[in-house]
Amino acid sequence: MGERIVIALGGNAILQPGQEATFETQFENVRRSAEVIAGIINKGHTVVVTHGNGPQVGNILRQNEEAKHVVPSMPLVICSAESQGFIGYMLEQALRNELLKLNNETPVTVMLTQTEVSIDDPDFDDPSKPIGVFYSEEEAKQLSADKGWTVKEDAGRGWRRVVASPEPKSIIGSNTIQQLSEMGTIVVASGGGGVPVVKEDDGTYEGIDAVIDKDRSAFKLAEEINADLFMILTDVENVYINYGKPNQEILTEVTLEEANKYVSEGHFSAGSMGPKMEAAIKFAQTGKRAIICSLDQADQAMQGKIGTHIKPKA
Numbered sequence: 202m203g204e205r206i207v208i209a210l211g212g213n214a215i216l217q218p219g220q221e222a223t224f225e226t227q228f229e230n231v232r233r234s235a236e237v238i239a240g241i242i243n244k245g246h247t248v249v250v251t252h253g254n255g256p257q258v259g260n261i262l263r264q265n266e267e268a269k270h271v272v273p274s275m276p277l278v279i280c281s282a283e284s285q286g287f288i289g290y291m292l293e294q295a296l297r298n299e300l301l302k303l304n305n306e307t308p309v310t311v312m313l314t315q316t317e318v319s320i321d322d323p324d325f326d327d328p329s330k331p332i333g334v335f336y337s338e339e340e341a342k343q344l345s346a347d348k349g350w351t352v353k354e355d356a357g358r359g360w361r362r363v364v365a366s367p368e369p370k371s372i373i374g375s376n377t378i379q380q381l382s383e384m385g386t387i388v389v390a391s392g393g394g395g396v397p398v399v400k401e402d403d404g405t406y407e408g409i410d411a412v413i414d415k416d417r418s419a420f421k422l423a424e425e426i427n428a429d430l431f432m433i434l435t436d437v438e439n440v441y442i443n444y445g446k447p448n449q450e451i452l453t454e455v456t457l458e459e460a461n462k463y464v465s466e467g468h469f470s471a472g473s474m475g476p477k478m479e480a481a482i483k484f485a486q487t488g489k490r491a492i493i494c495s496l497d498q499a500d501q502a503m504q505g506k507i508g509t510h511i512k513p514k515a
């Protein structure tokens with residue numbers, strides 16, 4: 202009997218460091234990711250796929266700002282929807298094509314998803330989400346002065362523009378995603394964390410300019426659709442303590458207690474592994490296993506052979 206798995210695809214699944222964000226490059230990366238996921242589906246599992254949008258939403262916002270004298274500029278919330286739409290399109294098509302190669306007729310669909318956040322979230326006053334391309338410190342500070350951007354250093358990788366990244370409160374329509382999944386449909390959902398919306402006093406929703414962290418929203422999605430397994434696929438094979446230091450140690454199986462201890466000791470960087478460990482721990486607290494591993498090794502990791510496994514409470 203197959204499992205219901207939420208797979209969160211990291212940035213590398215769509216665009217790798219140093220690559221130019223052309224359509225062709227991103228589509229080829231997505232195709233390779235879809236090949237891995239199709240292999241998992243072909244083993245009888247039902248997968249819900251979610252993904253990041255940091256580089257893409259930043260680029261779309263910049264296109265809008267640069268072309269505002271020619272075409273009316275769209276706000277960040279619309280750029281979020283646009284990025285979710287175009288990445289979702291690429292993923293659905295690539296998944297269909299890869300499944301076809303395996304003579305697998307599992308249906309695939311994309312759900313353009315909204316995610317509820319709080320208007321009072323502290324991140325609106327102190328933005329933390331890096332988007333778009335990387336700059337040197339000098340370039341970033343100049344862009345900040347010229348364009349009024351907030352810029353920050355991104356986990357030791359360079360400087361980037363940052364925008365508000367409120368905590369996801371709920372995935373709107375997660376019941377529909379669950380129903381589709383229970384029917385055996387592969388759903389691509391909540392891409393880029395979902396389009397951020399706030400609930401008004403009268404119960405209506407309104408979009409808000411922000412970019413939600415996809416690891417945090419992926420956990421919410423996995424929790425709300427009652428997934429059996431939560432996999433975060435990134436560009437490292439394992440999580441480590443003392444990462445990058447001479448006394449670096451690989452983590453293969455960690456208990457919740459150990460994982461929480463390592464978090465409190467500060468082993469996981471805020472903008473990269475931190476949200477992944479936070480999401481994996483929260484999922485393991487629901488009584489089920491979470492895995493953080495590399496995209497290429499997802500299949501082996503599912504069999505327990507590889508990757509970092511965060512074990513649920515005994």
Ligand SMILES: Nc1ncnc2c1ncn2[C@@H]1O[C@H](COP(=O)(O)OP(=O)(O)O)[C@@H](O)[C@H]1O
Pocket residue numbers: 210211212213253434435436437439440441442443444468469470472473474475
């Ligand atoms: N303790 C750690 N163990 C492993 N990787 C870590 C750790 N701390 C930070 N990292 C970094 O986290 C990166 C993955 O996070 P990120 O680049 O945000 O992923 P993605 O784009 O796949 O969501 C790795 O490439 C690695 O450099």
Ligand SMILES: NC(=O)OP(=O)(O)O
Pocket residue numbers: 211212252253254255256331393394412413414415416
């Ligand atoms: N929304 C989001 O977290 O995107 P990235 O993972 O691409 O930064």
